[in-house]
Amino acid sequence: MMAPIFEKGFTVRSYEVDSKGRVRVTAILNYLQEVAGDHARLLGVAVRDLLPQGLTWVISRMHLKLFAEVSSREELLLRTWPSTRDARFTCREFELSTADGRLLGAATASFAVLDIATRRPVETSRLPAYPLVARRAIVDDFATIPRLAEPESELTFRVGREELDINNHLNNVVYAGWALETVPKTVAEQSRLADLEIVFRSEAFYGETVVARSSIMADAAHDTYLHQIVRAEDGLELARLISRWQPEVAEH
Incomplete structure (x- = not known):
């Protein structure tokens, strides 16, 4: 059974x-x-x-x-x-x-x-x-994740062989890793990721250049960032994400 x-x-x-x-x-x-x-x-x-x-x-x-x-x-x-x-x-x-x-x-x-x-x-x-x-x-x-209009941070990556999955396109985990790289250093070091939403919109393939963008969103409870992944060659949107961060609690 x-x-x-x-x-x-x-x-x-x-x-x-x-x-x-x-x-x-x-x-x-x-x-x-x-x-x-x-x-x-x-x-x-x-x-x-x-x-x-x-x-x-x-x-x-x-x-x-x-x-x-x-x-x-x-x-x-x-x-x-x-x-x-x-x-x-x-x-x-x-x-x-x-x-x-x-x-x-x-x-x-x-x-x-x-x-x-x-x-x-x-x-x-x-x-x-x-x-x-x-x-x-x-x-x-x-629910629909809004489109990123005005990025505050931007990083560029190239899809290598190590990032490909069994379907021969960019592994879905890589989208998240590249998006989270755009979060400010102070937030990443002093907070922990509490919530991550991802919508996958299109595929990326070996050799393509991918741009990860983000900007902060208004949120009373968390540092919240809206992310977008696009293909550099033509601007095709590959993914949208929202990450929410909570300050770390110091151990005593």
């Missing part, structure tokens, strides 16, 4: 932490990607199952909340399950906790099935049935 909820433990590696010993957000996003892939294989809907049909998965939206600092001293447990499936999209949920059950974070993501030849989404009815758990880790209807 197919397990509707899948669990996997993770041991944090030394190269997955920053200069303060905190697990990098990109490492956490990679954990989510890995556990989703592992569960999809058990359900018979992994990328390798779809490729013979000329199909593949693409991520449309992601929302990650971190409730506490994720430390390299902790053994981590990730839990995931598919929660919804309609004609065009399916949602997958995630919960990140310590080995003893303390909840550290949660995420929800929306995926579409893409026809590789046409680069257009197809109906999820082309997939086999799999069990759903009707519970959202984060209740999110994925």
